[in-house]
Amino acid sequence: MRIATWNVNSVRQRTEHLLAYLREHSPDVLCLQELKCLEEAFPRLEVEAEGYNVAIHGQKTYNGVAILSKAPIETTTGLPGDESDEQSRYIEAIIPHGASVVRVGCLYLPNGNPVDTEKYTYKLAWMDRLIAHAKKLLTYEEKLVLCGDYNVIPAARDVYDPVGWANDALFKPQTRAKFQELLALGFTDALRATSDAEKLYTFWDYQAGAWPRNKGLRIDHLLLSPQAADRLESVAIDKDMRAKEKPSDHVPIRIDLRD
DNA sequence: ATGACTTGCGCGGCAAGA
Numbered sequence: 001m002r003i004a005t006w007n008v009n010s011v012r013q014r015t016e017h018l019l020a021y022l023r024e025h026s027p028d029v030l031c032l033q034e035l036k037c038l039e040e041a042f043p044r045l046e047v048e049a050e051g052y053n054v055a056i057h058g059q060k061t062y063n064g065v066a067i068l069s070k071a072p073i074e075t076t077t078g079l080p081g082d083e084s085d086e087q088s089r090y091i092e093a094i095i096p097h098g099a100s101v102v103r104v105g106c107l108y109l110p111n112g113n114p115v116d117t118e119k120y121t122y123k124l125a126w127m128d129r130l131i132a133h134a135k136k137l138l139t140y141e142e143k144l145v146l147c148g149d150y151n152v153i154p155a156a157r158d159v160y161d162p163v164g165w166a167n168d169a170l171f172k173p174q175t176r177a178k179f180q181e182l183l184a185l186g187f188t189d190a191l192r193a194t195s196d197a198e199k200l201y202t203f204w205d206y207q208a209g210a211w212p213r214n215k216g217l218r219i220d221h222l223l224l225s226p227q228a229a230d231r232l233e234s235v236a237i238d239k240d241m242r243a244k245e246k247p248s249d250h251v252p253i254r255i256d257l258r259d
Numbered sequence: 260a261t262g263a264c265t266t267g268c269g270c271g272g273c274a275a276g277a
Contacts, residue, residue: 007277013265028270036266036267060266060268061268061275062266062267062275074272111275111276111277112277113275113276113277138268151277165277169277170277203277205264205276206263206264206265207263207264207265208262208264209261210264213261215263238261248265249264249276249277
């Protein structure tokens with residue numbers, strides 16, 4: 001089973017690249033973040049025509065997440081823990097996988113900058129809610145994949161300039177500590193389970209020639225429960241997507257799980 | 260030369276992203 005995640009930075013601006021990606025890599029599941037539109041504006045018919053079921057948690061202008069699946073899915077939207085949170089950043093699906101199921105959580109974790117504002121407080125609180133939810137999901141002892149744009153640089157080797165990013169909301173010690181707290185519940189970072197290499201990035205800023213200079217960040221992750229990690233076959237970052245005309249600033253990252 | 264972009268909203272620049 002192939003599961004991919006991609007921050008598209010506006011699904012309406014990226015529809016052709018999205019459809020090309022579905023055709024080329026044929027993921028069983030694709031998690032999308034930063035749709036930047038309401039459900040009614042999502043290119044549903046085009047995606048369904050490629051053979052996918054679509055579950056959308058949209059929002060006008062900002063955020064918005066979706067799960068695309070070849071198999072029919074059951075979905076729930078919103079991250080538990082704060083009924084007053086109106087930002088569309090989480091959707092979860094149960095997907096049939098052989099005789100059992102895979103549970104997939106698609107998340108768009110808040111950026112958190114600037115760090116001296118309530119935006120960073122919101123990020124840390126959101127991470128606490130994610131940790132609490134993940135803890136509950138792990139008790140099910142299922143194949144579980146929590147994937148998406150975490151807006152977290154886990155370690156120095158995951159950023160082109162660790163010193164320059166030391167006080168950024170994506171790399172601050174408090175941010176990394178919360179990410180480690182999540183991992184320590186029993187998750188495996190899929191990419192790091194297969195490679196210790198440096199300069200494996202999933203994001204390059206649009207500005208200042210970040211892409212041609214390979215000034216990137218690794219902030220899109222797939223975290224696996226023990227039951228999913230046992231079946232991890234391969235991981236790939238689809239870096240070629242950043243070289244296209246009018247690309248997203250993030251590229252897809254995907255895994256293959258054994259049946 | 261050392262690189263100030265890309266969205267949505269809505270029609271003028273601003274907010275947000277990372």
